[in-house]
Structures are given as structure tokens and as C-alpha cells.
Amino acid sequence: MELAHPARSPSGVLRNRDLFDWLYALALVAGAGLALVRYGAFMDIYDDLILLLHVPVLIAIGWYWKPFRSFLAAVAGLSLASIWLYQGDLARAEQVFFLKYLISSQTAIMWMSALYFMATGAYWLGLLARSEFGEKTGSTLVWIGTAMGTAGLFARWYESYLVGPEIGHIPISNLYEVFVLFSLITALLYLYYELRYGTRRMGAFVMVVISAAVAFLLWYAFSRGAHEIQPLIPALQSYWMKVHVPTNFIGYGAFALSAMVGVAYLLVERGILASRLPAPRVLEDVMYKAIAIGFAFFTIATILGALWAAEAWGTYWQWDPKETWALIVWLNYAAWLHMRLTKGLRGTMLAWWAVVGLLVTTFAFLGVNMFLSGLHSYGNL
Amino acid sequence: MQRSTSKGLFELFSSMRFAISLLTVLAIASVIGTVVKQNEPFNAYLNQFGPFWFPIFEKLGLYAVYNAGWFLVILAFLVLSTGLCIARQTAPMLREMRGFREHAREVSLRQFAHQAELPGGLPLGEQQARVAAYLAQQGFKARSDQREDGVLLAAKQGSASRAGYFLAHGAIVLICLGGLLDGNLPLKVQMWLGGKQTTGGNQLIADIPESARLGEDNRSYRGNVFIPEGRAANVAVVSLDDGILIQELPFTISLKKFHIDHYENGMPKRFASDIIVTDDATGESFEHTIEVNRPLEYRGVTMYQSSFDDGGSLLKIAGRNLAAGSQAPVLEIEGRVGETLQLNHPRFNYALELTGFTPFNVEDMGEGARAAEGAEGFTRHLGSGARATDDGRELRNIGPSFTFKLRDEAGQAREFKNYMLPIEQGGRWYLYTGTRATQAEAFRFLRLPVDDDGSIDTWFALRDIVFDPARRDELARRFAHTSFGDGEDTAELRKRLIETAVNTLMLFGEKGYESIGTFIEKGVPQAERERAADVFVKILQGLVWEAWQMTREQTGQAPLAIDEPRAAYLRDAIAALSDSLFYEAPLFMQLTGYEQVQASVLQVTRSPGKPLVYIGSLLLVLGVFAMLYIRERRLFVLLKHDGNGLVTLSSNRKAIDVDETFERHAAALRGLLDPAAPAPEATPRGQ
Numbered sequence A: 001m002e003l004a005h006p007a008r009s010p011s012g013v014l015r016n017r018d019l020f021d022w023l024y025a026l027a028l029v030a031g032a033g034l035a036l037v038r039y040g041a042f043m044d045i046y047d048d049l050i051l052l053l054h055v056p057v058l059i060a061i062g063w064y065w066k067p068f069r070s071f072l073a074a075v076a077g078l079s080l081a082s083i084w085l086y087q088g089d090l091a092r093a094e095q096v097f098f099l100k101y102l103i104s105s106q107t108a109i110m111w112m113s114a115l116y117f118m119a120t121g122a123y124w125l126g127l128l129a130r131s132e133f134g135e136k137t138g139s140t141l142v143w144i145g146t147a148m149g150t151a152g153l154f155a156r157w158y159e160s161y162l163v164g165p166e167i168g169h170i171p172i173s174n175l176y177e178v179f180v181l182f183s184l185i186t187a188l189l190y191l192y193y194e195l196r197y198g199t200r201r202m203g204a205f206v207m208v209v210i211s212a213a214v215a216f217l218l219w220y221a222f223s224r225g226a227h228e229i230q231p232l233i234p235a236l237q238s239y240w241m242k243v244h245v246p247t248n249f250i251g252y253g254a255f256a257l258s259a260m261v262g263v264a265y266l267l268v269e270r271g272i273l274a275s276r277l278p279a280p281r282v283l284e285d286v287m288y289k290a291i292a293i294g295f296a297f298f299t300i301a302t303i304l305g306a307l308w309a310a311e312a313w314g315t316y317w318q319w320d321p322k323e324t325w326a327l328i329v330w331l332n333y334a335a336w337l338h339m340r341l342t343k344g345l346r347g348t349m350l351a352w353w354a355v356v357g358l359l360v361t362t363f364a365f366l367g368v369n370m371f372l373s374g375l376h377s378y379g380n381l
Numbered sequence B: 001m002q003r004s005t006s007k008g009l010f011e012l013f014s015s016m017r018f019a020i021s022l023l024t025v026l027a028i029a030s031v032i033g034t035v036v037k038q039n040e041p042f043n044a045y046l047n048q049f050g051p052f053w054f055p056i057f058e059k060l061g062l063y064a065v066y067n068a069g070w071f072l073v074i075l076a077f078l079v080l081s082t083g084l085c086i087a088r089q090t091a092p093m094l095r096e097m098r099g100f101r102e103h104a105r106e107v108s109l110r111q112f113a114h115q116a117e118l119p120g121g122l123p124l125g126e127q128q129a130r131v132a133a134y135l136a137q138q139g140f141k142a143r144s145d146q147r148e149d150g151v152l153l154a155a156k157q158g159s160a161s162r163a164g165y166f167l168a169h170g171a172i173v174l175i176c177l178g179g180l181l182d183g184n185l186p187l188k189v190q191m192w193l194g195g196k197q198t199t200g201g202n203q204l205i206a207d208i209p210e211s212a213r214l215g216e217d218n219r220s221y222r223g224n225v226f227i228p229e230g231r232a233a234n235v236a237v238v239s240l241d242d243g244i245l246i247q248e249l250p251f252t253i254s255l256k257k258f259h260i261d262h263y264e265n266g267m268p269k270r271f272a273s274d275i276i277v278t279d280d281a282t283g284e285s286f287e288h289t290i291e292v293n294r295p296l297e298y299r300g301v302t303m304y305q306s307s308f309d310d311g312g313s314l315l316k317i318a319g320r321n322l323a324a325g326s327q328a329p330v331l332e333i334e335g336r337v338g339e340t341l342q343l344n345h346p347r348f349n350y351a352l353e354l355t356g357f358t359p360f361n362v363e364d365m366g367e368g369a370r371a372a373e374g375a376e377g378f379t380r381h382l383g384s385g386a387r388a389t390d391d392g393r394e395l396r397n398i399g400p401s402f403t404f405k406l407r408d409e410a411g412q413a414r415e416f417k418n419y420m421l422p423i424e425q426g427g428r429w430y431l432y433t434g435t436r437a438t439q440a441e442a443f444r445f446l447r448l449p450v451d452d453d454g455s456i457d458t459w460f461a462l463r464d465i466v467f468d469p470a471r472r473d474e475l476a477r478r479f480a481h482t483s484f485g486d487g488e489d490t491a492e493l494r495k496r497l498i499e500t501a502v503n504t505l506m507l508f509g510e511k512g513y514e515s516i517g518t519f520i521e522k523g524v525p526q527a528e529r530e531r532a533a534d535v536f537v538k539i540l541q542g543l544v545w546e547a548w549q550m551t552r553e554q555t556g557q558a559p560l561a562i563d564e565p566r567a568a569y570l571r572d573a574i575a576a577l578s579d580s581l582f583y584e585a586p587l588f589m590q591l592t593g594y595e596q597v598q599a600s601v602l603q604v605t606r607s608p609g610k611p612l613v614y615i616g617s618l619l620l621v622l623g624v625f626a627m628l629y630i631r632e633r634r635l636f637v638l639l640k641h642d643g644n645g646l647v648t649l650s651s652n653r654k655a656i657d658v659d660e661t662f663e664r665h666a667a668a669l670r671g672l673l674d675p676a677a678p679a680p681e682a683t684p685r686g687q
């Protein structure tokens, strides 16, 4: 098994850059600069800060994880094309061919959904038929689907301002939007591990949970009309939302990924697909890495949520069902990490625990909104 | 013996297994409070669980789980266990962080999972120099130990990972302590030490005894301040268990105006209170606007826009008698929301409790989406995320509504919600009134059709005639007359129709359509039921139509000719007559006018634990990232005068990248020490 070795010493980081790396960095700096100069008047100090922070973070990700550079370039291209085609007129979504059938937000999200379903099929084909071609196709489809979905969210962001300047907001404010976000983040995390561990064999499993999310998303849009852009209620009009929600979904996405890898682990252990899937120690390692990153981000997300609650509701913690379930999820994975540290508790037990963890996480994410009432009012089904 | 027990306990509490169990138990215990709704009035629980379980659950503290003794004990165990864990780990961890273990013996190095032989051949000094240079370049700190058969270079990196342990686990203790300061406990301790006691909720603030008042020196509280527009308040209400306490504030808040802005689609856009804060000590005052997500802090107290309510709007109400057959005059009532009025009427001894008023009600009055199928259905979901224009939804403001309760002499109350203006549905207009017996139910609506003038007078006039036993015969006679004329030849038919009509009115007067249905089910064979029902409906329609003409005659208006809109009105009127028999109120209350007064509810808090919690949170994040992402690695390179060397690696976490790191270092070192290799300057850095 071949693992990618990123450069370690600081000087090495700069020395080992290729031309594309520098172009990528330059494009990010130029893009941010342009945004600041042209739209600075519309942004407050937080917007400026977040924009500036994005530059080094995205550069670091792209340098460390090469395919991300092309991905980001594609997303930027698609999003800008969408905005350019709109020319400030929402009705053009119905009139312009490329908007209607490619890069208006809904269409792009439909493309994402279709590509993810196809990718799931391709990965399974690849796994069962031991076809490298199938696996490669799967990965390509996930990349394209993710680019489409991300561009779709950006287009949606823009469209929300076309609906009305006072209605415009970042598209992470209701259950529909966060389901798109969840699918995208889980897919990106998976793609990262795919390269890092040099195996595409886990795709068949991870894409199952993404497909389930997409199926829910489609049902939600088709039967409930949930895809419509809605204005923000007062409680959501806060800067904290913009940081709290994405952080949270890195957590959810990583936990979902670890659970699916856990399923693969349990199968391999029973000899099912054992010759086709990666070795148990690889699966166990991915599971740990995913839970670690999920736990770290979930910790931040919960804290950001508490800071937000302190501002909106007057208390950083008041045992609202959503908060309480976030704590339960967090304690659950804290326990998981400790379990792994104690010798002897490994493997099967941890894999089962990760799978059960997904049930707990899903309840915190969806079940609380469906079955329990509380202050987290968005996204009742 | 004693010593060993306490030592055993110490080991248990500070052990990882205990930590895992605690985290799990705490997670499970937390579930309870999300299943049982917290901090509701005790009456609600009594209803929900019944008289047997209610006291048991109360004893268990299930109505305020997170403040229950047992829950706090679990939390205390977490703090204790984490504290002991830190205490126990401090010495060894510090030793680990500082030390290099350069005295490790070869036998113990040979126990390591990661080890590889290194080639000999170069002079020891040269070997040592090359390895030292390599370690430094790879970011290791190293120390060497000369021994008889050679030298051990003990190197390490990522020791900060251990600092992460102290940060994260110390943070948990901090956060729990901070949370404790901001929770209910300080209040409970004060009550216990200061002899304070909660009191009932429904009394005037001025009447609340000293024993239920908390002074300005209280440092930790969370309460609500209710201020109607144009009024002021300087105390907050703190709810505890099933009672309240009054918290005095060091300033007075007056509400100038409360704002609710809406988006076009009726969703709320902004809640804001224009307030004036006046310092009680200095008399200074200033204006400020508090909004959701934009609190105000003053003199250590933070004020938040928490909710809003009616501040005592003035309602003008016309009460119309629903008792059958009465032609009682309309009752004029005036009162403010929040007041209880005694209905001064010889016929009813009811208390009217005015509970709420809403000036706008935005509802979806559309018919629902036209079902689109196949490709068309799909393409409708392409395009922008803006709302489709033909989705069948139609949001409309249907005007003011108010809620009230009617309580009879026995203390039984029903709740009502009445709309002020007629509401259109399917081209026809109705006045809606909803009723329910308990808060848990949804309102069941009765809709009264309005006549051409937009009023419900006609319907009430119809009702007076149709349900009046004294006028049954007259109505039936007129109906028979209209149906068959005056002729001798139809006398027999008329007589039979009158009989049927009187029976129908009697039946209908009992329970409306329901009694007619029961009658048919009992007396008519299955095959003929449908036809019989038809006949009843026709007769009813004829009767009510006749009643309508009678009402017009009484007021000197010309008779009407039947047409489709009037036939539709007739059907609606009969349906409403039937439903009104289940309305369970002596009066129909119609809102005729209002003056709105709003009130804002601000939450005021003092939370002394907040800084601790925030600092703890920061440390927690730093600690977690340090533990998870700073990788502690120790590399031991044993070089010998004669023969082969040894390299081993240890790490405090098991993961594949540890194997990978080891392979990389081992390969690099083998290359470096290979006598045939070029000079070390040529070794690539980084990779």
C-alpha cells in the first residue's frame, strides 16, 4: 500500500511546489483581492476577516491535497458562469439553456444527486467485478458531482439575493440546504481518504450513506417543496450561523464516513468481501482518522453553538434537546476515542460502536427535529 | 487495609475504563431530559402521567433532570474522575515530556514493535554525526548516551501532544465548574441559607412577600422581565420548580415600543424593543434597541430579546346568544387581554378570560399544488431555488384573532379562538371560531357563512327559527304549503309532509346530521338508506329556505328567488347549524374592535461562570487538536563500535502513519549509514 507523503519541514513546503501550486495560490490571492476591492463596501469587518482567512486555508488544503486545486477551479468557474449568465435577473433561470439545464442551483443539485447515484453504482460494480475501471469511474463521478453540488450552493447563495436583497443569505439555514452540505462534505472527506490511503475500495460503502442523504434530499424537495429559498427568521440572523453550521457538518460527515467504514470492517472480519476490501488495519485506521477529525470539529461546532446561544437566547447552555443531543454525540465519540486508547479494546467493538454512533448522530441531526420540540426551530419535517 | 481501599478507589476513579463508563452513563442520562419536556407547569405533568406516576417522576426529578441531584452527582463524578486522572497522570506525563529515555537498554529497545537493523562499517563518530544531523533536520530533539558498546541517540518530537492532555482535560473541569456557577445550584443554596421560598405565579408583583425576593447582590440568575408598551419594570421573574422568585434589578427598563417586522410571505423578520434604561442608583438613563441576536449588557446584567406577548390590548366584543330559540339581545363586552370578566347576564354565570390577541394571521389559503407528473414534474424542480409561482400556495393575512376561555360555575373551562373578519374559502366567505377542551388538542373550527352584507345576522336569524320548538309547526306548515300549494287534492300529501318535516326538525334539533344519520341507520334497510338521506336533506333544505323567507318577511323584505349562490349559502348554513350543536358554548363572541398594546419579554441574566466556560472552551479546542494532531514520536538509534546498529520507534498512539514514519526513517538511516553511500550533504530534505 502506497501512502502519500506530504512534505514536513517549513522550507520544504515552499521548495516542493510546482507551477500549478503557485498559479493556484496566485488565483486565490487575486480573487480575494478583487472581491475586497470591488465589494468591500458591502462587507463588514467579519466578512473581510473570513475572506482573508480563507486564502491561506484554501492554499494549504490545495497544496497538501493536489486534486483539490482543480476541484476549486472548477467550482469557481461554474459558479462565476452561473452568476454571469443570470445577469441579475432571476427569470433567466427559465430562459437560458445553460442555466435551466446545467448551473442554476436546483439543476446543479439535481446533477449532483444523479452523479452521486451513478458513482455509487460504479463503485459497487468496481468492487464486485474487481474492475479498476469501475472504481476510477466512481471517483471521477464523485469529483464532478461534488463540484456541481458546491457550485449549486454558490449559485443558490446568489439567487437568494436576486429573490430579494433582504432575503439573501448563505444557503446553510434549513434542513434542505444542510443536507446538500452534508453530502458534499462527506464526499470531500471520502475523496481525501481515497487518495491518502491509495484505495478506492471504501467508496462503495461511503457512497451508500451519501446516496441515502441524497434520496432524502430529493424526497424532501419533490414532496415538500423544501428547496425553495426562504428568508431567515430573526434567531438565525447571526454571524455565528455561518461558522457553526459548516463546522458541525464536518463533524456529521466524518462520523457518517467512519460508520460506513465500520460496516466494511465488520464485513471483512466475517470474511464477506474480504478479498476485495482493504485490510482490516487500514479500515480501522480510516475509522480512527475520521472520528478524530469529526470529534475535533464537532467540539468546535458545539462551542460555537454555545457562543451563539449565549447571544441569541441568553444562555450558552440550556439543555435544549438539540444541545443535549449534540452533547450525547460528543460524549459518545469521546468514549470511542478513549476506548481505542485502552489496549485490548480494538477492532470489532470499535467498529460496532462507530456504526451505533451513526444512529446516535442521525438522531441528533434529524430525529430531534422530527420528534422533539425545542428552540432549534429550523427544519421541522 | 484502609490505605489500600483508598488507593483502589483512586485507581478506579482515575482509570480509563471508569472514564468510558462515565461518559456513556452521562450520555444516556442526558436522553431522559430530551424525552420528558422540561420545566413545564406541574399540572401539565399531572395530566400527562396521571396521579400514580406524577409524584414518582417528581421525586426522581424528571421535570428538571439537569438540575436533579442525581444528575449533578454524575457530573460531579466526571469532574472528580477527570481531576484524579489529571493528578495521576501529571508526574508520569511531565517525565515523559521532559525525558529522552536515553538510558534505555538494548533489551528493552528490542521489545519495540518497530525496529530495524542498521548497517555498520563506518567509524562510530562518523555514524553519530550523520544520524544527529539527520534527526535535527527531521525536527527531532535528541540526546546521546555513550555506553560501553557504542552510543544511543534518543530523539523525540511532538511532546506538546501531552500538553494537549492537560489542556483538554483541565478544560473539562473548568467548564463543569463554570456551568455549576451559572446553573440553579447557587440559587438553591441561597434559598436554603437565606430562608427564601418560591411563591405562586399568579399574584401582583407588589404582593409578593420578601421571602420570595432576591436582592441586587445576587450574582447568578436568569429571569424574565415582562414590560407592556408604555410601562416600566425593575424586577425579573425567576421560575424555579413549580413557583417563582422575584429578582430585583439595579435599573428600571421602560418599553417605548415593541416592533415585529415581517417578510412579504408573512415570516417574521425582526423582533425589537425600543427601551429606556434608568439606573436606580444614579438616575442616569439612556435609550437602546434590543433585538434578537443583539443583546445589551449593563451593570453586569445582560438583556436579551426573548419573546413577546400581548400587553393588555383593549377588545370590543359582541356576545351573541347560542341558546336555542332565544332572541336575546346582543351582549356588548369590553375588556383587556389578561383580564377576567364576569358575564353579567341572568342566563349565564360564566367567567370570560381574555387570553390573547393577534392582529395578523398569515395562513396558506391555497388549494395545494397541482400535481405535475413525469417529465414535467421533474423539470419544475430545475432552475433557481426561488419559489415557484404556481405551487398552489397562497399566503394571506386573514386578519385579527383573539383567544379566550369561558369558565362555568363548576370551574370547567373551554378555550376559544375567534377570527374577527370573514375568511374566503372556495369563493365563499365564513366567520371562523375554534374551540377545544384542553391545551393539548388542536382547535376544532366552526365556520359560520356570512350573507351578502358580510354579516352573520341571517344565520343567527335562521338558527332562531329552525331550533325553536315553538315554531316547528308553523315552519313545517309553510314548507308543505310552498311544496304542494293549497288545493284540496294535496291535503293528504301536505299532512304527511308536515309530519315528516316536524320529525326532521326535531331530529335535527337534537344533534344535527348525526341524529338523522342514526335514525336512518336504525330504521331504514341498507338498500334504501341513500335515498332516505337524500329525502332528509331535501326536506331540510326546503325548511331552512322557508325559514329564510320568514326572516325576510319579519323585517319587511321581499322574498328571494333561489339561485346557485343562495343554494350554496343554504348548504353552508345547514352544515353550520348542525355543527353549532357541538360548539359547547352559550355565546358566540364576535370581535368588533380593538386597540392593540404589545409587551416585550426580555431575559435578564448574570452569569459569573461564563468567563470560566469560555476559557475552558478555548483550552478544550487547543487541547483536543494537540492530542489528536501533534504526533509524539520517539526514535532510538543505537550505534555500535562493532557490527550493526539498531533503530526503533515508539509512539503514544497506534496508527498506520506510525508504521509509515518508521519505514521512512529506517530507510533514510540505512541509506545514511551505508558505507558505500555518498556524503550526507547530498541527502534530500523533506521527503
Ligand code: HEM
Binding pocket: A334, A337, A338, A340, A341, B013, B014, B015, B016, B018, B019, B023, B078, B081, B082, B085, B086, B089, B161, B162, B165, B168, B169, B172, B624, B627, B628, B652, B653
Ligand atoms: C468529557 C470528558 C472527556 C473528554 C471530552 C476527553 C477527551 C479526550 C480526547 C479527545 C483524548 C485524545 C484521544 C486520542 O488521541 O485518541 C483523550 C485522551 C485521554 N483521556 Fe480523556 N477526555 C475526557 C475525560 C477523561 C477522563 C474522565 C479521564 C480519566 C479517567 C480521561 C483520560 C484520558 C487519558 C489518560 C488520555 C490519554 C492521553 C494521552 O495519552 O495523551 N479522559 N481524552
